[in-house]
Amino acid sequence: MFPIIAKMLLPLLAPLGWGLGLCCIGFLLYLRRRRVYGQGCILLGITLLLVFSSPWVGDALLGALEREYAVLSAVDSPNADAIVVLGGVTVPPVSPRVEVEIGGGGDRLLHGLRLYRAGKAPVLIFSGGALTQLTGSTMSEAQQFLRLTVESGVDSTVVVLEGDSRNTYENALYTRQILEKHGWREVLLVTSASHMRRAIAVFRAQGIAVIPAPTDIRVVPRAFSFFRLLPTVTALEKSSIAIKEYIGWWIYRMLGWIQ
Numbered sequence: 001m002f003p004i005i006a007k008m009l010l011p012l013l014a015p016l017g018w019g020l021g022l023c024c025i026g027f028l029l030y031l032r033r034r035r036v037y038g039q040g041c042i043l044l045g046i047t048l049l050l051v052f053s054s055p056w057v058g059d060a061l062l063g064a065l066e067r068e069y070a071v072l073s074a075v076d077s078p079n080a081d082a083i084v085v086l087g088g089v090t091v092p093p094v095s096p097r098v099e100v101e102i103g104g105g106g107d108r109l110l111h112g113l114r115l116y117r118a119g120k121a122p123v124l125i126f127s128g129g130a131l132t133q134l135t136g137s138t139m140s141e142a143q144q145f146l147r148l149t150v151e152s153g154v155d156s157t158v159v160v161l162e163g164d165s166r167n168t169y170e171n172a173l174y175t176r177q178i179l180e181k182h183g184w185r186e187v188l189l190v191t192s193a194s195h196m197r198r199a200i201a202v203f204r205a206q207g208i209a210v211i212p213a214p215t216d217i218r219v220v221p222r223a224f225s226f227f228r229l230l231p232t233v234t235a236l237e238k239s240s241i242a243i244k245e246y247i248g249w250w251i252y253r254m255l256g257w258i259q
Contacts, residue, residue, distance in 0.1 A: 013247055014240040015052035019045040053231030058238030063219035065245055066193035069200075069212040074114035080211055081184035082160075083121045085112035086171055086191040086199060087128020087141030090148070094136045100144040104216075105192050109145055111215035112190045113152060121188060124149070125178060127162040127171045140164075168195070168248075169257045172202040185209055192216035194241055198249050201258040 011017050026041030051057055089105035091097065102109065116124055126149075128141025140163030150156050162178055165171045179187070186209040191199045193214035203210045218238060222228065252258045 014243060015048060015236060016240065019049035019052075021045070022048065049236070050231050052239040052243075053233070053236040055228040055230075055232060055235040058235035058242075059219045059222075061242035062194055062238040065195075065197055065242055066214070066217055066219055068197050069193065069214050071193065071214055071217060074111065074118040074120065077115055077118070077120050077188060077213055078211055079119075080121045080186045080188040082123045082125050082179070082182075082187045083112050083115050083213075084125045084127060084175055084187045084189050085109060085145065086168070086189070086195070087126065087145065087165075090141055090144040092135055092137035092139045092144060100139075100147050102148070107216040108190050108192065109148060111213065113149065113154065115188055115190065115213060116154065116158070123158050123160060123184075124154075125160045125162060125175060125187070127165055127175050129163055129165045129170070131166060168199055168202050169252065169255075171199070172206045172208065175203070176206045176208055179208060186211065188213045190215060194218070194245055198245060198252060198258070201249075202252065205258050 012021070022041045022045030026038045026043075026045060028038070029035075029041060030038030032038075085108055087108075089103055089108050091101045091103050093099050093101075112124060112126075115121065126142040126145040128145070130138050130140040132138050140161070142161040142163040146156060146159055146161060149159060160178055160182075162171070162174045165174050175187075179185070187203075189196075189199060189203060189210045190213045193216060196212050196214045200210055200212055218241075249258070
């Protein structure tokens with residue numbers, strides 16, 4: 001139940017949640033005739049939203065996470081016993097959808113397939129369970145990955161599914177059990193570059209030898225433009241992803257899941 005509650009509460013811990021929360025508190029204070037405090041809360045809420053919607057702020061926060069590990073092409077990546085691809089980037093075929101679809105971060109699957117086709121490991125491990133309460137489907141993310149993989153022409157016999165995990169900690173915990181069962185030691189870990197720092201820490205805490213294979217790069221160098229001074233939804237999303245990772249790191253440290 002904890003992973004489900006955590007995912008439901010995450011929006012409240014993002015900049016949008018902070019900004020709207022402060023505006024709501026300010027509005028209530030204003031109605032109670034505490035107009036100075038109310039106006040102050042509303043102004044602070046709007047300011048937070050504007051700051052975290054700035055492309056400069058979004059790129060700075062997310063870029064700091066993405067630059068932690070070198071990004072290599074599939075061809076230049078080292079060999080390993082298996083390629084582990086973390087889920088969280090697909091959506092199940094729930095009506096009106098009739099097929100599995102790829103959402104944000106779908107580069108994880110694409111990069112995992114590239115590594116396999118480049119001969120970097122003989123097996124793919126897809127890690128991700130079913131969040132039925134949130135998605136309305138019992139199909140695990142690992143099964144969704146498998147369906148897309150078979151559609152791309154890769155034989156299902158080279159795929160091992162880990163379909164029980166609901167967060168990064170469980171990804172590592174259940175993947176370790178698969179590695180121990182098959183005698184595999186070293187893995188190429190494929191996840192979004194912004195998520196790699198926490199994922200690497202969790203997998204290593206489980207005693208897994210990990211080679212980072214980051215993908216899904218969202219921050220790239222850009223020339224100065226006056227348009228980048230304007231707040232954007234994309235920048236707010238980048239800020240939110242980064243803050244989620246920083247909060248997630250702190251929570252995992254507190255729970256003893258990483259060192």
